[in-house]
Amino acid sequence: MATGLHPSSGDSSTIAIGSGDAIGDINKYDFRTDSPAVFKARRGIDAGIVAQISEMKREPAWMRDFRLKSLEIFNSKPMPHWGGDIAVNFQDIFYYLKPAEQQGKTWEEVPDAIKKTFDRLGIPEAERKFLSGVKAQFESEVVYGSLQEDLAKQGVIFTDTDTAVREHPDLLREYFGRIIPPTDNKFAALNSAVWSGGSFIYVPKGVKIEFPLQAYFRINAESMGQFERTLIIVDEGAQVHYVEGCTAPMYSTESLHSAVVEIVVKKHGRCRYTTIQNWANNIYNLVTKRAMAYEGAMMEWIDGNLGSHLTMKYPAVYMMEPGARGEILSIAFASAGQHQDAGAKLVHAAPNTSGRIVSKSISKNGGRASYRGLVRVEPGARKSRSSVVCDALILDDKSRSDTYPYIEIEEQDVSIGHEASVSKIGEEQLFYLTSRGLTEAEASTMIVSGFIEPLVKELPMEYAVEMNRLIELQMEGSVG
Amino acid sequence: MTAAGQEKLVISGLHAAVDGQEILKGVDLEIGRGEIHALMGPNGSGKSTLGYCIMGHPSYEVTAGSIELVEADGTRHDLLAMEPDQRARAGVFLAFQRPMSIPGVRLADFLRHAVTNVRNPDRKEGQELMPMRDFRSELKAKMADLSIDTEFARRYVNDGFSGGEMKRAEILQLAMLRPKFAILDETDSGLDADAVRLASQSIARIGGAEMGILIITHHEQLLEHNIPLRTHVMLGGRIVESGGPELAAELHKRGYERIRAAYPEAAAAERSLQDAATSNAPHPVTA
Numbered sequence: 228m229a230t231g232l233h234p235s236s237g238d239s240s241t242i243a244i245g246s247g248d249a250i251g252d253i254n255k256y257d258f259r260t261d262s263p264a265v266f267k268a269r270r271g272i273d274a275g276i277v278a279q280i281s282e283m284k285r286e287p288a289w290m291r292d293f294r295l296k297s298l299e300i301f302n303s304k305p306m307p308h309w310g311g312d313i314a315v316n317f318q319d320i321f322y323y324l325k326p327a328e329q330q331g332k333t334w335e336e337v338p339d340a341i342k343k344t345f346d347r348l349g350i351p352e353a354e355r356k357f358l359s360g361v362k363a364q365f366e367s368e369v370v371y372g373s374l375q376e377d378l379a380k381q382g383v384i385f386t387d388t389d390t391a392v393r394e395h396p397d398l399l400r401e402y403f404g405r406i407i408p409p410t411d412n413k414f415a416a417l418n419s420a421v422w423s424g425g426s427f428i429y430v431p432k433g434v435k436i437e438f439p440l441q442a443y444f445r446i447n448a449e450s451m452g453q454f455e456r457t458l459i460i461v462d463e464g465a466q467v468h469y470v471e472g473c474t475a476p477m478y479s480t481e482s483l484h485s486a487v488v489e490i491v492v493k494k495h496g497r498c499r500y501t502t503i504q505n506w507a508n509n510i511y512n513l514v515t516k517r518a519m520a521y522e523g524a525m526m527e528w529i530d531g532n533l534g535s536h537l538t539m540k541y542p543a544v545y546m547m548e549p550g551a552r553g554e555i556l557s558i559a560f561a562s563a564g565q566h567q568d569a570g571a572k573l574v575h576a577a578p579n580t581s582g583r584i585v586s587k588s589i590s591k592n593g594g595r596a597s598y599r600g601l602v603r604v605e606p607g608a609r610k611s612r613s614s615v616v617c618d619a620l621i622l623d624d625k626s627r628s629d630t631y632p633y634i635e636i637e638e639q640d641v642s643i644g645h646e647a648s649v650s651k652i653g654e655e656q657l658f659y660l661t662s663r664g665l666t667e668a669e670a671s672t673m674i675v676s677g678f679i680e681p682l683v684k685e686l687p688m689e690y691a692v693e694m695n696r697l698i699e700l701q702m703e704g705s706v707g
Numbered sequence: 708m709t710a711a712g713q714e715k716l717v718i719s720g721l722h723a724a725v726d727g728q729e730i731l732k733g734v735d736l737e738i739g740r741g742e743i744h745a746l747m748g749p750n751g752s753g754k755s756t757l758g759y760c761i762m763g764h765p766s767y768e769v770t771a772g773s774i775e776l777v778e779a780d781g782t783r784h785d786l787l788a789m790e791p792d793q794r795a796r797a798g799v800f801l802a803f804q805r806p807m808s809i810p811g812v813r814l815a816d817f818l819r820h821a822v823t824n825v826r827n828p829d830r831k832e833g834q835e836l837m838p839m840r841d842f843r844s845e846l847k848a849k850m851a852d853l854s855i856d857t858e859f860a861r862r863y864v865n866d867g868f869s870g871g872e873m874k875r876a877e878i879l880q881l882a883m884l885r886p887k888f889a890i891l892d893e894t895d896s897g898l899d900a901d902a903v904r905l906a907s908q909s910i911a912r913i914g915g916a917e918m919g920i921l922i923i924t925h926h927e928q929l930l931e932h933n934i935p936l937r938t939h940v941m942l943g944g945r946i947v948e949s950g951g952p953e954l955a956a957e958l959h960k961r962g963y964e965r966i967r968a969a970y971p972e973a974a975a976a977e978r979s980l981q982d983a984a985t986s987n988a989p990h991p992v993t994a
Binding site: 656663 | 810811
């Protein structure tokens, strides 16, 4: 989104915005272009704000109506009765901010803990400023430009969702809000009303994208917003691996992040969606993620959750046709003041479908990690198989781990397994490692890294390396 | 007695307890670098406890006595004041009778970390590890030397290892860490005759003039290639008799009846220790 505000402007409440033509095209960013329209940012949510967001994005009527309808649903829905305590004042939040407004602060204002993490992760200077919100855009076109050309030749669409609404209305109208309707839950409704940014991917029939697509390639403030909306369509026989987020801490002065991710995997398609997120400790991270997998299709969610005040996230796979497969691997790390209520959902809606959930959680320094999962077998989904394994590692007596497995089976001829284990780092393991010269902190970190290794090895190499460094950081000061 | 000017591990008047139960009741032992000592004795006499005390197991409380490293020039280092990792960096190694499994951690990764720390005693957490290339080539050479398949290094530490594999992994670590003093706690237990012979040969190859070794064993086979300078017999938490290699052969052949008869007080202590050991075993048996 082009912006008309010079970054040094002192007035943050009245913003001149650009023509909108440049949305998603970061090459056209120009901070100095003045333009006539005026958007008054204010806190709170009502029909006026929602209409204004839609108008500002120059959206078609159907999307504006969708937003307004979603707002009504949001207002009528109760808060979730499970998970953690959501102490969010909905009228005290900015639901849409121009990138220029988001970049209001200076490097000096970024908390030391965040800067230290950047150092330890070896994040380049330019990215640090973006990630900490000091800089609103990240110059990534050098990396991404040639990739995008290759993809375009194969008919792949990879853009931000705002752009997709304008440029690919047919695909959007067919799928947007169909996998996760606004009626699904209060936060899906909220996102539907005020969403901004996120990724849109369409992979045509038979096209297999060999390298992981990363949101990082086209990172900008819009795509990394509070209410991003992602839609991925994998056509028949096609294949994609999408990697969302990055392991650097996401720092924001706003406290609510509520994304929606919708995925359709058609006949014999494959999709893997990898998320590693490390939120600042003030964030409520309430995300709805769901995929529909059709005949013989495979959907995998790999979900790593660190940081935040409260995360509630249960990636789901609905296996709609025979032979569909769903796999969800999740890691949650809860430290002081953090509650990770994470899990997974598998719905067997057709015969011969198979699913697997592997969940690993670590809690330390009074952190709380919960696994909450559902396996549902619909009537007629014969010969379906599912297995659930959840392992929790608790690092001290102050910390907590809970398991809430829900199983609903409405068919006889199925095979469903559930295993759960809770363990503590054993004194004997620590002694063994320290007797070989590792300090107690190094030994604990090694045990924790080993615990999540089965999932980390599924990550692309650079993410696996960063994940291990993050664990080291999280473990610092946890011993002695 | 060890020669003057030799580096020594010196244990004097050591008393130690677990959960308030005294297990060691005054142990004196001196091992010089380059020497091999055998420690024998019936189950529950305190042999493993001595190994744990030397390495600093947190469940074992030393109530009296000392364990020191004495340098060639006479400088003394109090091991009891050190954490287990500091003892390892000071050059002490314990081969576990039942090593712990660490799922998800590859033997090579763990070992690279351990080797880096032990060879750079002043290394701070987070500093560079030994270069991967150097480590790999050294590990490969050591594994070839000990007839261990290189695939082994990629497996998770002791996870799903057979008894024999665990013991070989311990010997591999001994070879890589090259301690000044090694305590081998029943490195032969659970092995068949061929495996014991292989272990015995491996230890002989690793040892030598640079390493003092205390071999805790019930059998003399492990000593076949590692002729002890001294053989010590432990009973009821004390070393009651010491001798040459012929003592090991005698105990292996005839058992401990002569010893028990000769030291009735220690034999009485042994009986009470065994009762305690069966009622509160501090070490869970791993699968």
